[in-house]
Amino acid sequence: MTFLTYGPYTYTGLQSIIHNQAQPPAARLRPSSPATATMQGRLRRLLPAPPPSALLFRSLSSSPPPKGGGDGGSGVPVKQVTRGNLAEALEELRGRVREATFVGLDLEMSGVTSAPWRDTFELDRDDVRYLKLRDSAERFAALQLGVCPFRWDPAKSAFVAHPHNFFIFPRKELSDCPSHEFLCQTTSIDFLAKYQFDFNTCFREGISYLSRAQEEEALQKLNLLHQDQTSASSTTSEGDGDMPLERAADILFTERMKLNFKEWRDVIVSKPDSHLLGNTKCAAGQFQTVFFKMRPAIMLNGFSSHQLQLIEQVLRKNFRDLVYVCTFGEDDTSEKRVVYSDTDEDKILLMKDVQEDLLKSREARVKSAIGIRHVIDLLSSERKLIVGHSCILDIAQVYSKFVGPLPSSIKEFALSIHKIFPHIADTRHLMSVNQAVQKLMKQKSKSLSSAFSFLCPASPSYAMKPSSLSPVKIEVEGDETKSSCFISGAKHEAGYDAYMTGCVFAQLCTYLDIKFDQLSPQDNLATNNKLQKHINLLSPSWNSGTVIDLSSGMERPEPGYMRRYPAPVYDNIVLIWGFMSKVRPKEIKDCICKVFGLGSVISVFSIDSTAVLVQFKKPESVNDFLDLKAVLERTDSAISILHPLSTILEGGQTRAAKYDTYRDICSSSESKYLFADQAEAVCATSENQLQENVDDNLISGVHQSILDGTVLASVNKGDGTKSGSKNEGDADITCQHILDALHDGRALIGRRIRS
């Protein structure tokens, strides 16, 4: 969850690597305060000369691509993994993860929200919030995966971290997979560019992937194909798909091929041994005899696909003992051969052999296409504690890209995530559960980099406030071989962010009074009783004010969350869209208040410039409003023009609906920039008309009641056909209101005439 949460904040503290007595090759990370960080260079000069390994990290940090433009370079070596070194990196990571106490995880994405109105709002209902999350995870691509295993070293009494940064690109690896399309949010891409994200490496060298679901589907398809082909080859249908030979060129070519094959076959048959000597080209003209599965064969090179079709046809029609065989070589290039097989049984045997080879090679291709998912599978199978910062979107992305389509409800999502990653800790949530941390972070942004600079100060000499605890030591280990795939980590690079997250987590654990010293390697940190009650709790969005328990799928309020808006009552909410662009939310509130009474509207929340959510005080106002709107729209009289609601209804494009419609609109796969356009598109698609369920009978009744000066009664929810009964008691709109409104209107007109 990188740009959403800590994008806008300034980065105050820079983590610098200051070498001291550490043994090479480990570069020791010692804390330094934000103030010293900016003087990284100077500090280094003050310290004893660093041994070569640390120097190497420094020199590497300036190697291309230039990272951080001077401010992001942290000096933490982060292993860069692209498709070139995936296999090797994966092997190494396997061991590291096995030894690790916990693993930091972070993802960089091509965007977060596909339209401004898809931002998560505090007053979103949980299902709507999940739909927005799902939309984001499904539409945007994951571009970088940061994985950083942290191993506790009792000898050093410190954590040893191995940050990895994987470049991801959804390349189309299997030919029969649909081409991948993803969305980029302009501001996100620009944001990544600001932090020197290397798009070239990502698009050229990024590692591709197949989700578990895609892999399964691909294998299934293969098996089906295989069955089809084996059954087809046993019952070779004659004359199937014959091409008529119309062009002279085709006829000539076919005849020539017939002769050539015959000649070659005759040679093979008459001198069964001669080809063993590799001495057949004399007779067969242009053909070079090779061997295919112990049988003499000819490679067909340099023919066009049309010609190959003709050849296949010739063989099928004229030669019982020559078989056309197409196989796939190493690099996915097809190789076509004509193989001699003397008996029918042998022919069947040969075809079976070929089919099985084909299946195997295709299976191998599917396996290799799994790519970066191996990393996720590894984390999952090791059942390690995964640590993220504000990580629900990261986790949703991981699910949608590497597991399968996201489930339809947040509960299902939580439970299936729990199956894959049994232990997830969110540092953002952990920060909110500890009083001491709360105090320390008071007024500070909860972004990752801000947490990192406050919780992981760079130097112990910069005495911490007495209240704070002595920080856990964390070292970063580079590779012994010093290969060039290490570059200095920078903020908003997934690998480095994963590292920062892990550091923050380690410090937070000390605040929770977890003693790493007393942790034996067999102990699972996740089941530590001090930590256990805080893990597997993720916030569905940064402003939801709730956490979801992954183990149960239940959502509950987050302690200490300060709401900006009063808790919404969804039954009291009306969604209005499509009003004139000049109408401001304030005016909407005012004119609804004119009709329904001063205190009738609790809040008007604007989704974007074209839509608002109006929360009424009473649930019955929702239907009243919808009915009144329908009436005003269908009556073409002075009342509808002079009515106070005409401000909202002006232009004739205004639509209103209940909150559930908002959910339906959010669940649509359409993505229009403006909410009103989106809503129209969704309505155009779905036949069921939205909330236009007021029948004419009611309208005439209501209309009449307006004209008569009688009372428009509230129409109870779920009882849309009840026409205006004359019940003063529960009326929301009184005659007086309407008359007042008419007076207002008249006054307006009067003024206009005067001026």
Add this chain to the structure above:
Amino acid sequence: MAAPRAAAAAAASAKQVTRRNFAEAVRELGAHLESCDYVAVAAQKTGAPTGWRRALPVDTAETAYLKAKLAAESFQPLQIAVCPFLLRNSSPSTLVAYPYNFHIFPRDELQLGMPSYSFSCQSSYLSTMANDGFDFNMCIYDGISYLSRVQESFARQKVFTPHLRPLLPSQSTSVADSVFKSRIKSRIMHWRKGYAEPNKKDDGSLVSSFSRLILGGETYGSRPSISIDVCSDQQVQLVLEAANHISDDLVPLVVPDKAGAARTVCVIFTSSKEDKNLLLMDIQQSTEEKFRGFREVIDLLSSSQKPIVSYNCLNDLTMMHSKFLAPLPPNMHEFMCSLKMVFSNVVDVSHLWRQIGPLRKAKNIQAALSYLQRQYFVPIEIKIPEQDGTSGVTKNEQNVLRITKLFAKLSNLLKISPEYQLKSGEQYAAVEEYCNVFYPSCMVEDSDDVDFANEPDTAKAVSTDNIIFLWGFRGKSVKELKSYLPGLHQIFSEDFEVKLLDKTCSALIFRNSDTAMQLLKEISSESPSLNSFFSEGLKAAGFEVYRKVCRLGLWDSDLAEALEGVSSEVAASTLSECNSSQIYWNSSLMLDLKEYLEC
């Protein structure tokens, strides 16, 4: 300018333009546009629609436009190559080209979610671009920003930069107003005096700097200025009037707050008339950069009135229209009108090569070029004056040079001469004759599915009445369908062609429109003769349903899904009154010309 050098198209290098050298490049381009005959344009985009969303052989101009509109709205151009060129029909003909390659990126400069909040990418496109050496970092870090014309005017209402405001004719002013005005006037005069008559008092330097301090003297850039707080537009007018009355060397700049209301008026003192002009130009330019960016190039192209030469015009020009002019109108006709206002003459090279019989089947530029190379002798000497030393030829500029070259050859063959065009009016029609005819390009450049390679290759006009869309056949191949359908109803024993449109839907093209109509009628009346057809789960609909699917923009699902959704409404109501149009059904669209030439 460097001496022209003769260069083969492949070795030529265009000027790479990013926001770092944009201003300079625009100046040069302006000069080249002046002197050129035509401008070739090509764009490198992040993707193209797939499946049935791309232009299909069954598409009419209208539906093809809707598909192009979809593509233009979802995908993002990252490079636009612009190549003004001169053609001289000496022998050999000479072609002088000045290729520019503009890297653009839809950066949200004004934080308004413009020019595009988000855009789609096709990973296969990005892969291919990456393999061709496309520099994404250069494009994203340094690409030129832009806004379309409509977005610009919207932004100018929304985003408030210090600006000049015209002085309105003064209205009757109240007493309070005139008091305010005279007070401001004296304040400005006092302040101005410090600069306009500096050596009135020799010892006044200290005093005057004090008075500057007191009077709120500031600087605007290097020029002295004074800020006057205002609280209404009326007051702005008064300050403007006051400043106007005092002297010509004052430039009042209205500085708005975030909501756009004027907060202060910054009066800037200029030392001379030239200085004033300079200042006015500076103000203009800085806003220009934010509000127009790359669009300046489009505006230049438009105002130069030179014929635009492009390939795949429907796609590229809808893209240019939606990104740089205005949102695309709902139908083709309006689009053409709107486009014509900006680019009066657009030549599609593929329309040109369709004029030369044997070339009609050419699948892409390369195929057309290689055919011309073999079959015709059109010597052309290409000169590309060296523009700068950037190495590496990107795919996009290669494309624009190919278009240029192909156009040169074709115009030579078709005797389109820019020289006459310049001399006398009557020959001008020669180019115009070929303008503004766009072909929906059904040929995907790298199509990997070769269904049938060698069938009769004449495109024939087929009425949309003859087309039936069929779905629900569960992944049967064309061949299987052809043998399977006749068993279901006698209508299918008549002659028809089958073409898969996507995985779920195929088009049946009947020889006879009555047959198709009859089938639809029987389907809508659920005639019992179709029982086996229905029980197999098959569905069919006429062209009207497809048209509606395109019009409604139901692009998100499979074609079968979309047709299914719409067919229930349309089938009964509009069957009788559907207006038929024609498509050019070409059964051999998959023919690979290169292969054909090699045989």
